[in-house]
Amino acid sequence: MTAAVSAEDRAHYFELVGHGAEVPAVDFALALSERDVAPQDILLDLVVPTQARIGDLWARNEWSVAQEHAATHISDQVVAALATRRRAEHAGRRGVLVVACVDGEWHALPARLFAEVMRWDGWDVRFLGASVPTPHLVSYLHRHGPDVVAVSCSVPTRLTSAQRVIVAAQDAGVPVLAGGAGFGPDARWGTRLGADRVAADARHAVEVLRSWPSPAVGDVGAVRGSFVSDDDHVLIAKRRPQLVATAMAELAQRIPAVARYTDAQREATEYDLDQVVEFLCAALFVDDPQLFTTFMSWMGTVLTTRRVPLSAVACVLDTYRRELYDFPRALAYLAAGRLCLNETGLEAGAPKSAAAV
Amino acid sequence: MSDEIKTAVTQPSAVSDHPVSPLLDPVTADAAEATGRADDDGSVDPLWALLLNGSEEMIFAVDRGGVVRIANTAAERTLKLRAGRPVPRGPLAQVLQGPPGTFELDVHDRRLHGRGATTGQWTAWYVRDVTEQVMRIDALLAERWRSAFLAEAGRRLGSSLNRTRAARTTALLTVPALADCAVVLLDDDRTLPWYRVDDDDERTEASGSLTRAQLAPDSALDQALSGLTVQDDPRLGDDVGDLLPEGFGPVGSAMVVPLPGHGAPVGALLLARHAGRAPFESAEVHLVRQFAARAGAAISACALYTAQADAADLVRRSLEPAALPSVPGLLLGAAYRPAWERLRISGDFYGLRPGPDGMTWLFVLGDVFGKGIEAAIRSGNVRQSLQALWLTGSRPSRLLELLNRATMVDADPTFATLIVGEIATGPDGGITVTLATGGHPPPLLLRTTGETVPVEVTGTALGVSEQARFGETEIVLGPGDTIVLYTDGVTEARGQSGQPFFGIDRLVEELSAYRGTPAAVIAERVAQRVNDWTRDRLQDDVAVLVIQVQPPASHLLEGQA
Incomplete structure (x- = not known):
């Protein structure tokens, strides 16, 4: 297994995926496998970077969301084809590993991909799929008593679900490995929420699990004791509809185009405003403003490329700051988010006049 | 003085x-x-x-x-x-x-x-x-330790619903606190699985099983399994010697207590101490029995839970939609999101299978009135009846008539809406779909030419009237043409407070944006869009089935960017 995925391979694969050429893309991945490229390398060096590139293209409005989803579908097919074609050697010798996406997490591809990589590394993997309801997962863990459960979370707004899953799994005596982009840089919010181990990506996870000879639930009492969070995220989450409505009204007053929005445009905007509150709540939950500022930078990119003036976003943040005057941490985070918008320098470059979504 | x-x-x-x-x-x-x-x-x-x-x-x-x-x-x-x-x-x-x-x-x-x-x-x-004072404090501390031990035992035993884990926890809790070696023996009628923990230098665990025949009648273990505590019996060492680890050495004192369950004992707990250690005091014997009561109840609850969860799981798996087959010339996609998530099943259902002649394919998508497991079981009955009726080779409208009559026989007829269809490939490779509906929302047809239109068919819901009549319609599909079947959980999904139903217009708009993408992507997208619309709070089940004629290769996404 000396062959590796080259930059040309990635370029070619991206080309295929971009044209929705499902069968050729799958064939190409299988051909790499025939060329003695390790299947995990195909997933981690071909599929994963391509997915990241696609995400960027969508954020920069160069690809439609339908194109992005069609490409993800092809990646899914590649994972399935490789999984069928390349059986694991010594399957299951490391023990039983349950892989599940947290409740409300419908991005199954990263977890699926992780599951296959772990299977090739000798685990008996039980992949429970996207958005596994916590009671369902808990029941499964109790009945089957696996050695480890890997909890996948791709979007930080699911971290409250993730924490419930982590606690429930540990209470069932099953140690937890947390992973996925939702747990933040180096999966550090996974540690904050009390996971026994965290992994930044699938390769790291392989190492983490290999160096964990007899997984056991650690001393969670200490972690849970130190994880003191006030109820701000709950209180604010409850006010989401009112916050969004107030911000919407403010926008309509300040930006004439908003008042003339079609239903679809208004709904899309409301969804974005709602996301801002959701990410704010998630950041408050893990007590890390970076969760919120990272989201605001990303949103800045997404909206700027769609010719939405960032002054509109600033207006929304200001509205939230007025409404949430009695939540000091939230105020600080919103201020940091607004600063982040300024610092990207995008605000200055964006047109001040109103423009439609 | x-x-x-x-x-x-x-x-x-x-x-x-x-x-x-x-x-x-x-x-x-x-x-x-x-x-x-x-x-x-x-x-x-x-x-x-x-x-x-x-x-x-x-x-x-x-x-x-x-x-x-x-x-x-x-x-x-x-x-x-x-x-x-x-x-x-x-x-x-x-x-x-x-x-x-x-x-x-x-x-x-x-x-x-x-x-x-x-x-x-x-x-x-x-x-x-200070002798009296110290004794009082020691007694208090011992009592406090015993309470803490029982509280910790209750907490740890109560947090598991897995019988093996509960048995293991039981053994782990007692070593070295109460004994140098502990064995939990479970009573599974013929076989008696055991879990052992001993504390020789370091704590080691082992497990195995005995058969009922290996237990001598009236031996200590046999007595414990029938509910008697055996303690300080000279024969005890011989009776339980096989369960102790090799090299345990002479047993100082030992006791076997039943683990009381709901009804009969679920097993027995054997505790053994090395010859050098003090024998069990009366306070300790009392503590062991209190502990055994908690452990027995926990193990018994696990067994009950496992039996029920296994049964529920069996039901769930039998009712889950089967994976779609691969059909030459077609792309298929489906999505299924039950509202009542605990068992992840619902009254919505879909399926696609080869027709009895081997030339055609039959499909169904439907929605049984109600939610959760009852609706799921009723939908299972409908699907079974339909599968049997499919073998008759009847046309879709005739199938619905027969199915309706079969349903109406019940005292409590299942109320359901559904669409059944037949896919046939013509000699020229063209694909014809024949649809019949029983009161179901009309499927949407996405033509590659750009229009998205509902396929109107008449028919009333099943389980309403024996005289119900069902219409039929035939559509010819070209390459890339797509039919989207969905349940009313899609269009009637409620948004957040103050927002309307998702509605047909939003569905059509969404589908138009996804024209040209593979069937699986369309199905998943519809379900996800509805889920987002409800802000992750689906009130009703959602099922989507997408049937797409294979488009010419590499023309999938042209003009999308």
């Missing part, structure tokens, strides 16, 4: 210069004035003697040579001290030789707490008998 005081004073001045106790300091001079000093022969003034002898505390003074100079009655009686004689050899003498300070010492079964203070050439000692 004064005559009992014997004091030897070699340096009389020392008494006045260095009072016995700093506490007595202010009065010493006066007292010495009034009553005179201890004489050279060692006798002490009667008033002082009276005061000292009245104390329950042992008060005495020792000179540098280790000779007792003054001792009150309590010191004489308890410590066997005599004025003018050295402190008797033993632990006390050793302590008294050291520098003055506090000490804690066991002498003649008594716990003593002492405090010393230098008084010039002598050291004055004040010693209290």
Whole structure:
């Protein structure tokens, strides 16, 4: 297994995926496998970077969301084809590993991909799929008593679900490995929420699990004791509809185009405003403003490329700051988010006049 | 009592210069004035003697040579001290030789707490008998430990619903707290699985199983499994020896207690101690039985839970939609999101299978009234009836008629809406779909030419009237054309407070944006969009089935960017 995925391979694969050429893309991945490229390398060096590139293209409005989803579908097919074609050697010798996406997490591809990589590394993997309801997962863990459960979370707004899953799994005596982009840089919010181990990506996870000879639930009492969070995220989450409505009204007053929005445009905007509150709540939950500022930078990119003036976003943040005057941490985070918008320098470059979504 | 005081004073001045106790300091001079000093022969003034002898505390003074100079009655009686004689050899003498300070010492079964203070050439000692106090504290601590042990046991046993894990936890909790080796034996009728923990240098775990036939009648284990506690029985060591680890050595004391369940005991707990360790005290036996009651209840609850969860799982798996087959010339996609998530099944259903002639494909998508497991089971019945009817080779509308009549036979007919269809490939490769509906929302047809239109068919819901009639329609599909079937959970999904239903217009708009993407992507997107619309709070089940004629390769996404 000396062959590796080259930059040309990635370029070619991206080309295929971009044209929705499902069968050729799958064939190409299988051909790499025939060329003695390790299947995990195909997933981690071909599929994963391509997915990241696609995400960027969508954020920069160069690809439609339908194109992005069609490409993800092809990646899914590649994972399935490789999984069928390349059986694991010594399957299951490391023990039983349950892989599940947290409740409300419908991005199954990263977890699926992780599951296959772990299977090739000798685990008996039980992949429970996207958005596994916590009671369902808990029941499964109790009945089957696996050695480890890997909890996948791709979007930080699911971290409250993730924490419930982590606690429930540990209470069932099953140690937890947390992973996925939702747990933040180096999966550090996974540690904050009390996971026994965290992994930044699938390769790291392989190492983490290999160096964990007899997984056991650690001393969670200490972690849970130190994880003191006030109820701000709950209180604010409850006010989401009112916050969004107030911000919407403010926008309509300040930006004439908003008042003339079609239903679809208004709904899309409301969804974005709602996301801002959701990410704010998630950041408050893990007590890390970076969760919120990272989201605001990303949103800045997404909206700027769609010719939405960032002054509109600033207006929304200001509205939230007025409404949430009695939540000091939230105020600080919103201020940091607004600063982040300024610092990207995008605000200055964006047109001040109103423009439609 | 004064005559009992014997004091030897070699340096009389020392008494006045260095009072016995700093506490007595202010009065010493006066007292010495009034009553005179201890004489050279060692006798002490009667008033002082009276005061000292009245104390329950042992008060005495020792000179540098280790000779007792003054001792009150309590010191004489308890410590066997005599004025003018050295402190008797033993632990006390050793302590008294050291520098003055506090000490804690066991002498003649008594716990003593002492405090010393230098008084010039002598050291004055004040010693209290704290035996009763310590015993009370020890008893309190032991009781507190037992309560904490039971509380911790309850917490750890209660957090598992897995019987094996509960049995393991039971064994782990008792070692080394209560025994050097613990074995939990579970009663599975013929086989008796066991879990063992022993604490030899390091804690090791093992498991295995016995057969019922291996248990001698009336042996300790057999008795425990029928509900009797066996303790300090000379035969016990022989009875349980096979369950102990090799090299455990001679058993000091052992007991076997039943693990009471709901009804019969669920198993037995064997505890063994090494020969060197103290035997089980009565308080410990009581504790073990209380612990066994908790462990038995937990293990029993796990068994009940597992039985029910396994049954539910079996039901769920039999009702889950089967994976879609691969059909030449077609792309298929489906999405399924039950609202009642605990079992992840619902009254919505779909399926696609080859027709009896092997030339056609039959499909269905439907929605049984109701939610959760009851609706799911009813939908299972509908699907089974339909599968049997499919073998008759009837046209879709005829299938619905028969299905409706079969449903109406029940006293409590299942109320359902559904679409059934047949896919046939013509000689020219063109694909024809024949649809019939029973009161279901019309499927949407996405033509590659750009239009998205509902396929209108007439028909009433199943389970309403025996005379129900069902219409039929035929559509010819070209490459890339797509039919989207969905349940009303899609269009009637409620948005957040104040927002309307998702509605057909949003669905059409969404589908238009996804024209040209593979069937699986369309199905998943519809379900996800609806889920987002409800902000992750689906009130009703959602099922989507997408049937797409294979488009010409590499023309999938043109014009999308």
